[in-house]
Amino acid sequence: MVEPTPVSVILPTTGWNDACEEIAAQLRPGDELLVVCDRAVESVAERIDDRPDDVRLVVAGEPEGCSGKANAIAAGMDAAECDRLVWSDDDYHHPPDWLDGLRRDYERYGPTTEVPVFVGRDPLARLLEPTHVLSGTLAVSQGGVPWGGSLVFERDDIDEAAFLSDLRRTVSDDGLLMEYADITSVGRTRRVEIGGSVRETLENQVRFTKIVRHHEPTAIVGQFVLGTVLTAGCVLFPLPALVLLTAAMAGVYAAFGVRRWTFLAAYPVALAAIPLLAYGLVRRTFVWGGRRYRWHSKFDVSVEAE
Template structure:
Protein backbone atom coordinates (compact mmCIF):
# COMPACT_ATOMS: atom_id res chain seq x y z
CA UNK A 1 0.00 0.00 0.00
CA UNK A 2 1.32 3.43 -0.92
CA UNK A 3 1.94 5.90 1.91
CA UNK A 4 -0.46 8.83 2.23
CA UNK A 5 0.37 12.23 0.68
CA UNK A 6 3.18 13.79 2.67
CA UNK A 7 4.45 17.31 3.32
CA UNK A 8 8.23 17.54 3.71
CA UNK A 9 9.50 20.64 5.51
CA UNK A 10 13.02 21.79 4.68
CA UNK A 11 14.15 25.10 6.26
CA UNK A 12 17.01 26.70 4.32
CA UNK A 13 18.08 30.03 2.87
CA UNK A 14 19.94 28.51 -0.10
CA UNK A 15 19.32 25.66 -2.51
CA UNK A 16 21.61 22.76 -1.65
CA UNK A 17 22.03 19.23 -3.04
CA UNK A 18 19.71 18.06 -0.26
CA UNK A 19 16.86 20.02 -1.84
CA UNK A 20 17.32 18.21 -5.16
CA UNK A 21 17.62 14.86 -3.38
CA UNK A 22 14.37 15.28 -1.45
CA UNK A 23 12.46 16.75 -4.40
CA UNK A 24 13.40 13.71 -6.50
CA UNK A 25 11.78 11.38 -3.93
CA UNK A 26 8.35 13.02 -3.86
CA UNK A 27 5.35 11.00 -4.95
CA UNK A 28 2.76 12.63 -7.19
CA UNK A 29 0.66 13.95 -4.30
CA UNK A 30 3.57 14.85 -1.99
CA UNK A 31 4.93 18.35 -1.50
CA UNK A 32 8.27 19.82 -0.50
CA UNK A 33 8.01 23.07 1.45
CA UNK A 34 11.24 25.03 1.29
CA UNK A 35 11.01 27.44 4.21
CA UNK A 36 13.17 30.58 4.19
CA UNK A 37 13.28 33.82 6.16
CA UNK A 38 12.65 36.35 3.39
CA UNK A 39 11.83 36.68 -0.32
CA UNK A 40 15.36 38.00 -0.79
CA UNK A 41 17.00 34.74 0.37
CA UNK A 42 18.95 33.07 -2.48
CA UNK A 43 16.75 29.96 -2.35
CA UNK A 44 13.61 31.92 -3.35
CA UNK A 45 14.50 32.36 -7.03
CA UNK A 46 15.55 28.72 -7.32
CA UNK A 47 12.26 27.40 -5.97
CA UNK A 48 10.31 29.32 -8.61
CA UNK A 49 11.94 27.12 -11.27
CA UNK A 50 10.86 23.88 -9.58
CA UNK A 51 7.76 21.74 -10.21
CA UNK A 52 4.46 22.74 -8.60
CA UNK A 53 4.84 20.34 -5.70
CA UNK A 54 7.96 22.23 -4.52
CA UNK A 55 6.68 25.34 -2.79
CA UNK A 56 8.35 28.31 -1.13
CA UNK A 57 7.21 29.36 2.35
CA UNK A 58 8.49 32.70 3.67
CA UNK A 59 8.52 32.53 7.46
CA UNK A 60 9.58 36.12 8.16
CA UNK A 61 11.77 37.28 11.01
CA UNK A 62 11.39 35.38 14.29
CA UNK A 63 10.10 37.09 17.41
CA UNK A 64 10.47 35.36 20.76
CA UNK A 65 11.81 32.14 19.24
CA UNK A 66 14.70 30.88 17.13
CA UNK A 67 14.79 31.25 13.38
CA UNK A 68 14.59 27.46 13.02
CA UNK A 69 11.55 27.21 15.31
CA UNK A 70 9.90 30.06 13.42
CA UNK A 71 10.55 28.34 10.09
CA UNK A 72 9.15 25.00 11.25
CA UNK A 73 6.04 26.69 12.67
CA UNK A 74 5.44 28.50 9.35
CA UNK A 75 5.97 25.26 7.44
CA UNK A 76 3.54 23.37 9.66
CA UNK A 77 0.90 26.05 9.06
CA UNK A 78 1.42 25.91 5.29
CA UNK A 79 1.58 22.10 4.97
CA UNK A 80 -1.43 20.65 3.14
CA UNK A 81 -1.12 17.05 4.32
CA UNK A 82 -1.59 15.23 7.62
CA UNK A 83 1.61 13.19 7.27
CA UNK A 84 4.62 15.45 7.78
CA UNK A 85 8.37 14.96 7.58
CA UNK A 86 11.03 17.42 8.74
CA UNK A 87 14.52 17.49 7.36
CA UNK A 88 17.63 19.70 7.02
CA UNK A 89 19.79 20.87 4.15
CA UNK A 90 23.17 19.76 5.51
CA UNK A 91 23.33 16.01 4.90
CA UNK A 92 22.91 13.56 2.03
CA UNK A 93 19.46 12.06 1.46
CA UNK A 94 19.86 8.75 -0.42
CA UNK A 95 17.13 7.80 -2.92
CA UNK A 96 15.31 5.62 -0.37
CA UNK A 97 15.39 8.17 2.47
CA UNK A 98 11.71 9.15 2.44
CA UNK A 99 10.54 5.63 1.62
CA UNK A 100 12.55 4.35 4.57
CA UNK A 101 10.81 6.73 6.94
CA UNK A 102 7.40 5.68 5.58
CA UNK A 103 8.26 2.02 6.10
CA UNK A 104 9.46 2.73 9.64
CA UNK A 105 6.24 4.62 10.39
CA UNK A 106 4.15 1.62 9.38
CA UNK A 107 6.12 -0.51 11.88
CA UNK A 108 6.59 1.94 14.74
CA UNK A 109 4.41 5.01 14.32
CA UNK A 110 6.21 8.37 14.60
CA UNK A 111 9.86 7.79 13.77
CA UNK A 112 13.20 9.58 13.74
CA UNK A 113 16.63 8.80 12.35
CA UNK A 114 19.88 9.71 14.12
CA UNK A 115 22.58 12.29 13.39
CA UNK A 116 26.28 11.48 13.29
CA UNK A 117 28.06 14.81 13.65
CA UNK A 118 31.36 15.05 11.77
CA UNK A 119 33.69 17.92 12.60
CA UNK A 120 35.34 20.22 10.06
CA UNK A 121 37.69 22.07 12.40
CA UNK A 122 39.97 21.00 15.28
CA UNK A 123 37.47 21.69 18.05
CA UNK A 124 34.49 20.00 16.41
CA UNK A 125 36.63 16.98 15.51
CA UNK A 126 37.86 16.74 19.10
CA UNK A 127 34.27 16.79 20.36
CA UNK A 128 32.97 14.13 17.96
CA UNK A 129 33.01 11.39 20.64
CA UNK A 130 30.97 13.62 22.96
CA UNK A 131 28.42 14.20 20.21
CA UNK A 132 28.22 10.50 19.37
CA UNK A 133 27.43 9.89 23.04
CA UNK A 134 25.07 12.83 23.54
CA UNK A 135 23.70 13.41 20.05
CA UNK A 136 23.49 9.88 18.66
CA UNK A 137 23.44 7.26 21.43
CA UNK A 138 21.31 9.26 23.86
CA UNK A 139 18.75 10.16 21.17
CA UNK A 140 18.47 6.47 20.29
CA UNK A 141 18.33 5.28 23.90
CA UNK A 142 15.73 7.87 24.86
CA UNK A 143 13.61 7.53 21.69
CA UNK A 144 14.00 11.24 21.16
CA UNK A 145 13.58 13.18 17.94
CA UNK A 146 16.17 14.60 15.57
CA UNK A 147 14.69 17.38 13.45
CA UNK A 148 16.85 16.42 10.47
CA UNK A 149 14.86 13.25 9.79
CA UNK A 150 11.53 12.77 11.54
CA UNK A 151 8.13 11.67 10.23
CA UNK A 152 4.78 11.78 12.00
CA UNK A 153 1.11 12.57 11.46
CA UNK A 154 -0.81 15.50 12.90
CA UNK A 155 -3.02 13.20 14.97
CA UNK A 156 0.10 11.90 16.73
CA UNK A 157 0.31 15.06 18.86
CA UNK A 158 -1.63 18.13 19.94
CA UNK A 159 -0.55 20.32 17.03
CA UNK A 160 -2.00 23.62 18.25
CA UNK A 161 -0.37 23.32 21.68
CA UNK A 162 2.91 22.27 20.12
CA UNK A 163 2.99 25.19 17.67
CA UNK A 164 2.10 27.65 20.43
CA UNK A 165 5.09 26.42 22.44
CA UNK A 166 7.32 26.29 19.34
CA UNK A 167 6.83 30.00 18.72
CA UNK A 168 8.36 30.82 22.10
CA UNK A 169 11.38 28.53 22.31
CA UNK A 170 14.69 27.68 20.60
CA UNK A 171 14.89 23.96 19.86
CA UNK A 172 12.36 22.52 17.41
CA UNK A 173 13.33 18.88 17.92
CA UNK A 174 13.93 19.27 21.64
CA UNK A 175 10.34 20.48 22.01
CA UNK A 176 8.94 17.88 19.60
CA UNK A 177 10.54 15.15 21.71
CA UNK A 178 8.36 16.32 24.61
CA UNK A 179 5.15 16.40 22.56
CA UNK A 180 5.58 13.31 20.38
CA UNK A 181 5.88 9.64 21.34
CA UNK A 182 8.41 8.63 18.69
CA UNK A 183 10.74 5.72 17.99
CA UNK A 184 14.36 6.42 17.08
CA UNK A 185 15.64 3.88 14.58
CA UNK A 186 19.31 2.93 14.53
CA UNK A 187 20.10 4.57 11.20
CA UNK A 188 22.51 7.48 11.14
CA UNK A 189 23.01 10.38 8.75
CA UNK A 190 26.40 12.05 8.50
CA UNK A 191 26.09 15.77 9.30
CA UNK A 192 29.16 17.96 8.86
CA UNK A 193 29.48 20.66 11.51
CA UNK A 194 31.81 23.50 12.39
CA UNK A 195 34.31 25.00 10.01
CA UNK A 196 35.89 27.39 12.48
CA UNK A 197 36.58 27.10 16.19
CA UNK A 198 34.23 30.04 16.82
CA UNK A 199 31.37 28.28 15.03
CA UNK A 200 32.03 25.12 17.00
CA UNK A 201 32.05 27.00 20.30
CA UNK A 202 28.70 28.60 19.50
CA UNK A 203 27.22 25.24 18.49
CA UNK A 204 28.49 23.59 21.69
CA UNK A 205 26.95 26.34 23.80
CA UNK A 206 23.65 25.89 21.97
CA UNK A 207 23.69 22.11 22.34
CA UNK A 208 24.43 22.42 26.06
CA UNK A 209 21.67 24.97 26.64
CA UNK A 210 19.16 22.88 24.68
CA UNK A 211 19.97 19.81 26.77
CA UNK A 212 19.66 21.80 30.00
CA UNK A 213 16.42 23.57 28.98
CA UNK A 214 14.63 20.30 28.18
CA UNK A 215 16.10 18.12 30.94
CA UNK A 216 17.68 20.28 33.65
CA UNK A 217 17.84 17.50 36.24
CA UNK A 218 19.31 14.95 33.85
CA UNK A 219 21.80 17.46 32.47
CA UNK A 220 22.90 18.51 35.95
CA UNK A 221 23.41 14.89 37.03
CA UNK A 222 25.31 14.12 33.82
CA UNK A 223 27.53 17.17 34.27
CA UNK A 224 28.43 16.20 37.83
CA UNK A 225 29.00 12.59 36.81
CA UNK A 226 31.27 13.49 33.88
CA UNK A 227 33.22 15.94 35.99
CA UNK A 228 33.76 13.35 38.71
CA UNK A 229 34.72 10.65 36.23
CA UNK A 230 37.20 12.88 34.43
CA UNK A 231 38.72 14.07 37.69
CA UNK A 232 39.23 10.49 38.88
CA UNK A 233 40.68 9.47 35.51
CA UNK A 234 43.49 12.01 35.90
CA UNK A 235 45.06 9.62 38.39
CA UNK A 236 45.51 6.95 35.69
CA UNK A 237 45.58 8.86 32.41
CA UNK A 238 47.13 6.11 30.26
CA UNK A 239 44.57 3.51 31.32
CA UNK A 240 41.79 6.07 30.99
CA UNK A 241 42.90 6.91 27.45
CA UNK A 242 42.86 3.26 26.37
CA UNK A 243 39.59 2.40 28.07
CA UNK A 244 37.83 5.49 26.68
CA UNK A 245 39.11 4.78 23.17
CA UNK A 246 37.82 1.20 23.33
CA UNK A 247 34.44 2.21 24.74
CA UNK A 248 33.91 4.93 22.16
CA UNK A 249 35.07 2.64 19.36
CA UNK A 250 32.36 0.21 20.45
CA UNK A 251 29.79 3.00 20.52
CA UNK A 252 30.82 4.19 17.06
CA UNK A 253 30.58 0.63 15.71
CA UNK A 254 27.13 0.11 17.22
CA UNK A 255 25.79 2.98 15.12
CA UNK A 256 27.80 2.26 11.99
CA UNK A 257 30.01 5.33 12.37
CA UNK A 258 33.44 4.82 10.83
CA UNK A 259 35.62 7.65 12.13
CA UNK A 260 39.12 7.66 13.58
CA UNK A 261 38.00 10.24 16.15
CA UNK A 262 36.90 7.43 18.48
CA UNK A 263 40.50 7.43 19.77
CA UNK A 264 39.91 10.99 21.00
CA UNK A 265 37.42 9.78 23.61
CA UNK A 266 39.59 10.62 26.61
CA UNK A 267 40.78 14.09 25.51
CA UNK A 268 37.19 14.82 24.41
CA UNK A 269 35.93 14.05 27.92
CA UNK A 270 38.71 16.18 29.41
CA UNK A 271 37.75 19.10 27.16
CA UNK A 272 34.04 18.68 27.90
CA UNK A 273 34.44 19.77 31.54
CA UNK A 274 35.72 23.34 30.95
CA UNK A 275 33.43 23.60 27.92
CA UNK A 276 30.43 22.74 30.09
CA UNK A 277 31.40 25.49 32.49
CA UNK A 278 31.89 27.87 29.58
CA UNK A 279 28.47 27.01 28.12
CA UNK A 280 26.71 27.48 31.46
CA UNK A 281 28.44 30.84 31.94
CA UNK A 282 27.55 32.20 28.50
CA UNK A 283 24.55 34.53 28.55
CA UNK A 284 24.01 34.49 24.77
CA UNK A 285 24.87 32.34 21.75
CA UNK A 286 24.82 32.75 17.98
CA UNK A 287 22.86 30.49 15.63
CA UNK A 288 22.34 31.11 11.94
CA UNK A 289 23.59 34.67 12.12
CA UNK A 290 21.29 35.65 15.00
CA UNK A 291 22.26 36.12 18.64
CA UNK A 292 19.91 34.76 21.29
CA UNK A 293 19.53 35.20 25.02
CA UNK A 294 17.71 32.10 26.31
CA UNK A 295 16.72 32.56 29.94
CA UNK A 296 14.42 29.52 30.18
CA UNK A 297 12.64 27.12 27.86
CA UNK A 298 9.95 29.64 26.92
CA UNK A 299 11.82 32.90 27.42
CA UNK A 300 13.81 33.72 24.27
CA UNK A 301 15.17 37.13 23.33
CA UNK A 302 16.82 38.05 20.04
CA UNK A 303 19.75 40.33 20.77
CA UNK A 304 20.69 42.97 18.22
Protein backbone atom coordinates in the same frame (compact mmCIF):
# COMPACT_ATOMS: atom_id res chain seq x y z
CA MET B 1 -1.79 -1.65 -4.58
CA VAL B 2 -2.40 0.77 -1.72
CA GLU B 3 -1.14 4.28 -2.44
CA PRO B 4 1.26 5.63 0.22
CA THR B 5 -0.04 8.29 2.57
CA PRO B 6 0.95 11.74 1.23
CA VAL B 7 3.56 13.65 3.21
CA SER B 8 4.57 17.29 3.56
CA VAL B 9 8.34 17.67 3.83
CA ILE B 10 9.36 20.83 5.69
CA LEU B 11 12.88 21.98 4.78
CA PRO B 12 14.21 25.17 6.41
CA THR B 13 17.03 26.59 4.31
CA THR B 14 18.61 29.81 3.11
CA GLY B 15 18.55 28.96 -0.58
CA TRP B 16 18.11 26.26 -3.20
CA ASN B 17 20.71 23.52 -2.72
CA ASP B 18 21.43 19.83 -3.21
CA ALA B 19 19.03 18.81 -0.44
CA CYS B 20 16.16 20.55 -2.23
CA GLU B 21 16.95 18.67 -5.44
CA GLU B 22 17.37 15.34 -3.65
CA ILE B 23 14.08 15.55 -1.77
CA ALA B 24 12.09 16.94 -4.71
CA ALA B 25 13.16 13.94 -6.79
CA GLN B 26 11.68 11.57 -4.18
CA LEU B 27 8.18 13.06 -3.99
CA ARG B 28 5.25 10.83 -4.92
CA PRO B 29 1.80 11.97 -6.10
CA GLY B 30 0.15 13.92 -3.29
CA ASP B 31 3.43 14.75 -1.56
CA GLU B 32 4.82 18.26 -1.26
CA LEU B 33 8.14 19.86 -0.41
CA LEU B 34 7.97 23.16 1.46
CA VAL B 35 11.21 25.11 1.12
CA VAL B 36 11.05 27.50 4.07
CA CYS B 37 13.14 30.69 4.04
CA ASP B 38 13.16 33.76 6.27
CA ARG B 39 12.48 35.94 3.25
CA ALA B 40 11.62 35.56 -0.42
CA VAL B 41 14.78 34.25 -2.06
CA GLU B 42 14.91 34.89 -5.79
CA SER B 43 17.07 31.86 -6.55
CA VAL B 44 14.60 29.58 -4.75
CA ALA B 45 11.59 31.14 -6.46
CA GLU B 46 13.24 30.72 -9.86
CA ARG B 47 13.98 27.03 -9.28
CA ILE B 48 10.47 26.36 -7.97
CA ASP B 49 8.90 28.05 -11.01
CA ASP B 50 10.46 25.34 -13.15
CA ARG B 51 8.97 22.54 -11.05
CA PRO B 52 5.47 21.08 -10.58
CA ASP B 53 3.17 22.38 -7.88
CA ASP B 54 4.50 19.83 -5.38
CA VAL B 55 7.37 22.17 -4.43
CA ARG B 56 6.50 25.47 -2.76
CA LEU B 57 8.39 28.38 -1.22
CA VAL B 58 7.20 29.40 2.25
CA VAL B 59 8.39 32.76 3.59
CA ALA B 60 8.62 32.50 7.37
CA GLY B 61 9.67 36.08 8.12
CA GLU B 62 12.01 37.18 10.87
CA PRO B 63 11.69 35.29 14.17
CA GLU B 64 10.38 37.17 17.17
CA GLY B 65 10.90 35.51 20.51
CA CYS B 66 12.06 32.19 19.03
CA SER B 67 14.88 30.77 16.92
CA GLY B 68 14.94 31.06 13.16
CA LYS B 69 14.66 27.26 12.92
CA ALA B 70 11.64 27.11 15.22
CA ASN B 71 10.01 29.94 13.30
CA ALA B 72 10.61 28.15 9.99
CA ILE B 73 9.18 24.85 11.24
CA ALA B 74 6.09 26.61 12.59
CA ALA B 75 5.55 28.42 9.29
CA GLY B 76 6.03 25.18 7.38
CA MET B 77 3.53 23.29 9.53
CA ASP B 78 0.98 26.07 9.07
CA ALA B 79 1.41 25.96 5.30
CA ALA B 80 1.56 22.17 4.95
CA GLU B 81 -1.45 20.50 3.35
CA CYS B 82 -0.80 16.92 4.50
CA ASP B 83 -1.43 15.39 7.90
CA ARG B 84 1.80 13.40 7.82
CA LEU B 85 4.78 15.68 8.30
CA VAL B 86 8.48 15.13 7.66
CA TRP B 87 11.11 17.50 9.00
CA SER B 88 14.49 17.73 7.34
CA ASP B 89 17.68 19.78 7.39
CA ASP B 90 19.66 20.79 4.32
CA ASP B 91 23.16 19.94 5.57
CA TYR B 92 23.40 16.24 4.74
CA HIS B 93 22.94 13.91 1.77
CA HIS B 94 19.42 12.50 1.20
CA PRO B 95 19.82 9.21 -0.70
CA PRO B 96 17.07 8.18 -3.15
CA ASP B 97 15.32 5.96 -0.58
CA TRP B 98 15.36 8.53 2.25
CA LEU B 99 11.72 9.63 2.07
CA ASP B 100 10.32 6.16 1.40
CA GLY B 101 12.34 4.91 4.36
CA LEU B 102 10.58 7.39 6.64
CA ARG B 103 7.22 6.37 5.18
CA ARG B 104 7.88 2.73 6.05
CA ASP B 105 9.13 3.73 9.48
CA TYR B 106 5.90 5.52 10.31
CA GLU B 107 3.75 2.62 9.17
CA ARG B 108 5.78 0.31 11.38
CA TYR B 109 6.55 2.41 14.45
CA GLY B 110 4.58 5.65 14.34
CA PRO B 111 6.56 8.85 15.02
CA THR B 112 10.13 8.05 14.02
CA THR B 113 13.53 9.70 13.85
CA GLU B 114 16.77 8.87 12.10
CA VAL B 115 20.10 9.31 13.90
CA PRO B 116 22.72 12.00 13.23
CA VAL B 117 26.47 11.51 13.22
CA PHE B 118 28.05 14.93 13.66
CA VAL B 119 31.39 15.30 11.91
CA GLY B 120 33.62 18.26 12.73
CA ARG B 121 34.88 20.61 10.04
CA ASP B 122 37.41 22.47 12.19
CA PRO B 123 40.07 21.15 14.60
CA LEU B 124 38.05 21.82 17.76
CA ALA B 125 34.90 20.28 16.32
CA ARG B 126 36.87 17.18 15.32
CA LEU B 127 38.36 16.95 18.82
CA LEU B 128 34.86 17.13 20.34
CA GLU B 129 33.36 14.46 18.07
CA PRO B 130 33.25 11.85 20.88
CA THR B 131 30.91 14.11 22.87
CA HIS B 132 28.63 14.46 19.85
CA VAL B 133 28.62 10.70 19.27
CA LEU B 134 27.50 10.23 22.87
CA SER B 135 25.05 13.13 23.25
CA GLY B 136 23.86 13.21 19.64
CA THR B 137 24.13 9.76 18.10
CA LEU B 138 23.88 7.44 21.12
CA ALA B 139 21.33 9.57 22.99
CA VAL B 140 19.04 9.87 19.97
CA SER B 141 19.34 6.17 19.26
CA GLN B 142 18.69 4.92 22.77
CA GLY B 143 16.81 7.70 24.54
CA GLY B 144 13.74 8.32 22.40
CA VAL B 145 15.14 11.74 21.52
CA PRO B 146 13.97 13.22 18.19
CA TRP B 147 16.46 14.70 15.75
CA GLY B 148 14.84 17.55 13.84
CA GLY B 149 17.03 16.87 10.81
CA SER B 150 15.12 13.73 9.79
CA LEU B 151 11.88 12.64 11.41
CA VAL B 152 8.25 11.85 10.61
CA PHE B 153 5.02 12.19 12.59
CA GLU B 154 1.36 13.07 12.06
CA ARG B 155 -0.56 16.04 13.35
CA ASP B 156 -2.76 13.81 15.50
CA ASP B 157 0.32 12.50 17.29
CA ILE B 158 0.66 15.80 19.13
CA ASP B 159 -1.46 18.65 20.49
CA GLU B 160 -0.64 20.72 17.42
CA ALA B 161 -2.09 24.06 18.54
CA ALA B 162 -0.22 23.96 21.85
CA PHE B 163 2.95 22.75 20.16
CA LEU B 164 2.97 25.57 17.60
CA SER B 165 2.25 28.14 20.29
CA ASP B 166 5.21 26.88 22.34
CA LEU B 167 7.42 26.53 19.27
CA ARG B 168 7.07 30.25 18.51
CA ARG B 169 8.55 31.14 21.89
CA THR B 170 11.51 28.80 22.24
CA VAL B 171 14.78 27.80 20.53
CA SER B 172 14.89 24.03 20.02
CA ASP B 173 12.33 22.49 17.67
CA ASP B 174 13.27 18.88 18.35
CA GLY B 175 13.83 19.51 22.06
CA LEU B 176 10.23 20.71 22.26
CA LEU B 177 8.87 17.89 20.10
CA MET B 178 10.38 15.43 22.59
CA GLU B 179 7.91 16.75 25.15
CA TYR B 180 4.92 16.30 22.83
CA ALA B 181 5.46 12.94 21.10
CA ASP B 182 6.89 9.52 21.82
CA ILE B 183 9.56 9.07 19.18
CA THR B 184 11.07 5.78 18.02
CA SER B 185 14.62 5.84 16.72
CA VAL B 186 15.66 3.70 13.76
CA GLY B 187 19.17 2.52 13.09
CA ARG B 188 19.88 4.60 9.99
CA THR B 189 22.44 7.32 10.49
CA ARG B 190 23.04 10.54 8.55
CA ARG B 191 26.43 12.21 8.44
CA VAL B 192 26.14 15.92 9.29
CA GLU B 193 29.10 18.29 9.16
CA ILE B 194 29.21 20.89 11.92
CA GLY B 195 31.53 23.69 12.92
CA GLY B 196 33.80 25.35 10.41
CA SER B 197 35.65 27.61 12.81
CA VAL B 198 36.59 27.41 16.47
CA ARG B 199 34.14 30.18 17.26
CA GLU B 200 31.26 28.41 15.54
CA THR B 201 32.07 25.20 17.40
CA LEU B 202 32.04 27.01 20.73
CA GLU B 203 28.69 28.62 19.88
CA ASN B 204 27.31 25.17 19.05
CA GLN B 205 28.59 23.86 22.37
CA VAL B 206 26.68 26.58 24.21
CA ARG B 207 23.49 25.93 22.23
CA PHE B 208 23.62 22.17 22.76
CA THR B 209 24.20 22.62 26.48
CA LYS B 210 21.31 25.05 26.85
CA ILE B 211 18.94 22.73 24.96
CA VAL B 212 19.61 20.07 27.58
CA ARG B 213 19.42 22.68 30.35
CA HIS B 214 15.95 23.86 29.36
CA HIS B 215 14.37 20.63 28.11
CA GLU B 216 16.06 17.95 30.24
CA PRO B 217 17.45 19.71 33.34
CA THR B 218 17.95 16.43 35.20
CA ALA B 219 20.28 15.35 32.40
CA ILE B 220 22.54 18.30 33.21
CA VAL B 221 22.91 16.93 36.74
CA GLY B 222 23.71 13.53 35.27
CA GLN B 223 26.30 15.05 32.95
CA PHE B 224 27.92 16.87 35.86
CA VAL B 225 28.11 13.71 37.99
CA LEU B 226 29.41 11.58 35.13
CA GLY B 227 31.90 14.26 34.09
CA THR B 228 33.20 14.55 37.65
CA VAL B 229 33.65 10.80 37.96
CA LEU B 230 35.40 10.58 34.59
CA THR B 231 37.70 13.48 35.38
CA ALA B 232 38.63 11.96 38.74
CA GLY B 233 39.30 8.61 37.10
CA CYS B 234 41.45 10.18 34.41
CA VAL B 235 43.52 12.07 36.96
CA LEU B 236 43.90 9.26 39.49
CA PHE B 237 44.33 6.36 37.05
CA PRO B 238 45.50 7.95 33.79
CA LEU B 239 46.74 4.85 31.92
CA PRO B 240 43.79 2.53 32.70
CA ALA B 241 41.37 5.41 32.03
CA LEU B 242 43.05 6.14 28.71
CA VAL B 243 42.77 2.51 27.61
CA LEU B 244 39.23 1.94 28.84
CA LEU B 245 37.78 5.22 27.51
CA THR B 246 39.43 4.80 24.12
CA ALA B 247 38.26 1.19 23.81
CA ALA B 248 34.72 2.04 24.92
CA MET B 249 34.48 4.94 22.47
CA ALA B 250 35.83 2.74 19.68
CA GLY B 251 33.02 0.31 20.46
CA VAL B 252 30.37 3.03 20.27
CA TYR B 253 31.81 4.27 16.99
CA ALA B 254 31.77 0.75 15.59
CA ALA B 255 28.18 0.17 16.70
CA PHE B 256 27.02 3.09 14.57
CA GLY B 257 29.36 2.47 11.66
CA VAL B 258 31.40 5.61 12.33
CA ARG B 259 34.83 5.17 10.79
CA ARG B 260 36.71 8.15 12.21
CA TRP B 261 40.00 8.40 14.04
CA THR B 262 38.44 10.86 16.48
CA PHE B 263 37.51 8.13 18.97
CA LEU B 264 41.13 8.54 20.08
CA ALA B 265 40.15 11.90 21.60
CA ALA B 266 37.92 10.22 24.21
CA TYR B 267 40.45 10.67 27.03
CA PRO B 268 41.19 14.41 26.60
CA VAL B 269 37.48 15.08 26.01
CA ALA B 270 36.68 13.34 29.32
CA LEU B 271 39.18 15.63 31.06
CA ALA B 272 37.47 18.63 29.48
CA ALA B 273 33.89 17.49 30.23
CA ILE B 274 33.29 19.70 33.28
CA PRO B 275 34.91 22.86 31.81
CA LEU B 276 32.85 22.43 28.61
CA LEU B 277 29.65 21.95 30.59
CA ALA B 278 30.42 24.97 32.77
CA TYR B 279 31.21 27.07 29.70
CA GLY B 280 27.89 26.19 28.09
CA LEU B 281 25.95 27.00 31.24
CA VAL B 282 27.74 30.23 32.12
CA ARG B 283 27.59 31.84 28.67
CA ARG B 284 24.53 34.10 28.55
CA THR B 285 24.17 34.24 24.75
CA PHE B 286 25.04 32.19 21.70
CA VAL B 287 25.07 32.76 17.96
CA TRP B 288 23.19 30.49 15.57
CA GLY B 289 22.49 31.11 11.91
CA GLY B 290 23.58 34.75 12.00
CA ARG B 291 21.48 35.68 15.04
CA ARG B 292 22.41 36.08 18.69
CA TYR B 293 20.07 34.43 21.17
CA ARG B 294 19.60 35.08 24.85
CA TRP B 295 17.67 32.08 26.18
CA HIS B 296 16.36 33.23 29.56
CA SER B 297 14.05 30.25 30.16
CA LYS B 298 12.40 27.58 28.04
CA PHE B 299 9.76 29.98 26.72
CA ASP B 300 11.56 33.31 27.05
CA VAL B 301 13.94 34.05 24.18
CA SER B 302 15.49 37.32 22.99
CA VAL B 303 16.76 37.54 19.41
CA GLU B 304 19.26 40.03 18.02
CA ALA B 305 20.99 40.37 14.67
CA GLU B 306 24.61 39.26 14.89
